Amino acid sequence: MVFDWFRRQYNQAQGKTEPDPPKAAEATPPPKPDPTPNVDPSDPNPEATSESDAENYLAWAKAAFQNLKQQEAASLAAQIPGAAAETGGTVTPAPETAVAEPAKSAVVDAIADGTGAAKAEAASPDATSADATSADATSADATSADATSADATSADAAALTPGEVAEAPGIRSDPDPTAPDPTAPDSTAPDPTEPMASEGAVTAALTIETKGSDATGITTGITTGITTGIATGTDAAIDPPTIDPPTIDLPTIDPPAVADRPDSSLDPAGGTAAPVSFLQRAEAERQARLDRLKAADPPEPEPPAPSPDAPPSALTFDDDFVWSAEVLAAQGREPEQVSVEEIDWLKQLRQGLGKTRQNLLNQLKSVVGQGPLGADALMDIEALLLQADVGVEATDFIVEALQAKLRQEALPPDQAIIYLKGILRDILDRPLKAQNNPVLAPHHGQLNIWLLTGVNGAGKTTTIGKLAHLGKKSEYSCLIAAADTFRAAAVQQVQTWGDRTGIEVIANPGQNTDPAAVVFDAIAAAKARGTELLLVDTAGRLQNKKNLMAELSKIRRIIDKNAPDAVIESLLVLDSSLGQNGIRQAEVFAEAANLTGVVLTKLDGSAKGGVALAVTQKLGLPIRFIGAGEGIEDLRPFASYEFVEALLGG
Numbered sequence: 001m002v003f004d005w006f007r008r009q010y011n012q013a014q015g016k017t018e019p020d021p022p023k024a025a026e027a028t029p030p031p032k033p034d035p036t037p038n039v040d041p042s043d044p045n046p047e048a049t050s051e052s053d054a055e056n057y058l059a060w061a062k063a064a065f066q067n068l069k070q071q072e073a074a075s076l077a078a079q080i081p082g083a084a085a086e087t088g089g090t091v092t093p094a095p096e097t098a099v100a101e102p103a104k105s106a107v108v109d110a111i112a113d114g115t116g117a118a119k120a121e122a123a124s125p126d127a128t129s130a131d132a133t134s135a136d137a138t139s140a141d142a143t144s145a146d147a148t149s150a151d152a153t154s155a156d157a158a159a160l161t162p163g164e165v166a167e168a169p170g171i172r173s174d175p176d177p178t179a180p181d182p183t184a185p186d187s188t189a190p191d192p193t194e195p196m197a198s199e200g201a202v203t204a205a206l207t208i209e210t211k212g213s214d215a216t217g218i219t220t221g222i223t224t225g226i227t228t229g230i231a232t233g234t235d236a237a238i239d240p241p242t243i244d245p246p247t248i249d250l251p252t253i254d255p256p257a258v259a260d261r262p263d264s265s266l267d268p269a270g271g272t273a274a275p276v277s278f279l280q281r282a283e284a285e286r287q288a289r290l291d292r293l294k295a296a297d298p299p300e301p302e303p304p305a306p307s308p309d310a311p312p313s314a315l316t317f318d319d320d321f322v323w324s325a326e327v328l329a330a331q332g333r334e335p336e337q338v339s340v341e342e343i344d345w346l347k348q349l350r351q352g353l354g355k356t357r358q359n360l361l362n363q364l365k366s367v368v369g370q371g372p373l374g375a376d377a378l379m380d381i382e383a384l385l386l387q388a389d390v391g392v393e394a395t396d397f398i399v400e401a402l403q404a405k406l407r408q409e410a411l412p413p414d415q416a417i418i419y420l421k422g423i424l425r426d427i428l429d430r431p432l433k434a435q436n437n438p439v440l441a442p443h444h445g446q447l448n449i450w451l452l453t454g455v456n457g458a459g460k461t462t463t464i465g466k467l468a469h470l471g472k473k474s475e476y477s478c479l480i481a482a483a484d485t486f487r488a489a490a491v492q493q494v495q496t497w498g499d500r501t502g503i504e505v506i507a508n509p510g511q512n513t514d515p516a517a518v519v520f521d522a523i524a525a526a527k528a529r530g531t532e533l534l535l536v537d538t539a540g541r542l543q544n545k546k547n548l549m550a551e552l553s554k555i556r557r558i559i560d561k562n563a564p565d566a567v568i569e570s571l572l573v574l575d576s577s578l579g580q581n582g583i584r585q586a587e588v589f590a591e592a593a594n595l596t597g598v599v600l601t602k603l604d605g606s607a608k609g610g611v612a613l614a615v616t617q618k619l620g621l622p623i624r625f626i627g628a629g630e631g632i633e634d635l636r637p638f639a640s641y642e643f644v645e646a647l648l649g650g
């Protein structure tokens, strides 16, 4: 059994195309972690439910922590002969390797046995499984959508032959001066295996005050004495909580179809609304990378050999851990199926959006919760959302929906925030529902081609490397096409990621060769090798360079023509710190490359996060992956629940 990092669930068998059926029938419905926006605020005793939920979540987090500690001990034992005996015996292997039968931690058993309730066994409906089912079930739709788009350009496509593909030298007559200098990404990237900075180590005994989390029903100020002894568990039972997609009654404001938007978006002036700041950014980033590159010389040392004096574990039972565990629990995961990578990722996402969260939450709570929103409150909320890069369309939608609800009933601030979270999830999930393809995962036993496009420096090559890593870990056969033939060191950069992930790279050694020819070769190689996931890197281009956008259209036509049976995804890589400029980019790329989704990068930096809502509301494109760091592990499939919790959760 292998953990599929795209679907975020275990696959039973290689080669199967259908995911596990949801376990809803077996499950005892647990309490909802995040009341839907239709929650009845007049509930006579809402606190009681919250407290019991809080206990369940905390017990779940403890069980997950204990399990991870055991995995850590197992990995130490594997490195240091004799360490297993020292660590006391039973260990659970890490998810990528473990899994023939996910070992349920002794803690879970102990907790369950304590009361005989054994609720931890009650597998909740797995939202991810359900999603994945639809994803597979609708793959044909996705393909046909692509095929339809391809038809729109069929006149050109039909006329293209492999010979013609090779004839395009000089198409890039207008190189973009802002193209960042080549640097190998991993020369500056943190070592993914490096432990995260820990906060407040918890050793023998620890007292934790969990932060209030309205989403999960944990009220503020639950102070719990936790010792390692607690992990042996007298708690009654763990209800692995689940999340249901919110069914909220929202006004229908359909985002305009990409094709319907006026051509003004193609205007070069419109495309670079803030040319000066963009150039400055590109220059500053280039300089920073060069500095880091110099500082990083000589290249990364070999990882030190494990020693008994190794630093203490970075895994701590702190507030971040509990929050991350709750978020996983709320999505139907079980404690024994959690990995350090997932916890680390959620912590990272939460930290990346921390500043925005603090601003939004504090100020929102001060203006909502006083009945219908007055004119001043409305303006305050609008300003807050716009500052967070949410964009005008999404802001209007959110404010209208919130106002409509608050006119119906007065909600206290916490309930109003819960309602708001439902609105945000609804916006983020709408394009997924429209595509009827909630999870983007390669289909086993079939060629999947993912074309990555975007402006210079958005993070395309890094994203290719991270996706290749996820693909490899999930046991898909992968191949990379180095179709950025423009930037001098781009092929080397991709090759570095190829070496790092152990994935073959198809490249043309000549400079300024036609990228479409590289794609043509890569498709042929992928077919010959029976590759499942072909990742295509393309050169960065500004959306207002018409010849470069034409080049991109040509690449897309080559793919459509030469791999008619492949499942094709065209992903725009968007630097989330560009805010609304990113939306203008997306509009033009959507036409040239028949975009099917977006990868948001750099959410760990100065990004405010709201651009995710702007993308989905304005463009109707789903966010498929988010990146929050330069390391190989710093990219994950997008989950609206996690994102909204990181943005507005307590």
Ligand SMILES: Nc1nc2c(ncn2[C@@H]2O[C@H](COP(=O)(O)OP(=O)(O)OP(=O)(O)O)[C@@H](O)[C@H]2O)c(=O)[nH]1
Pocket: 179, 180, 185, 289, 454, 455, 456, 457, 458, 459, 460, 461, 462, 463, 484, 487, 490, 538, 539, 540, 541, 601, 602, 603, 604, 605, 627, 628, 629, 630, 634
């Ligand atoms: N902090 C942070 N940096 C990122 C992330 N993704 C990429 N980067 C960095 O952004 C810079 C540009 O990344 P590349 O992958 O080279 O971008 P690109 O789009 O391929 O660039 P061009 O080929 O020039 O168009 C590199 O320094 C990356 O390490 C992210 O999620 N967070």
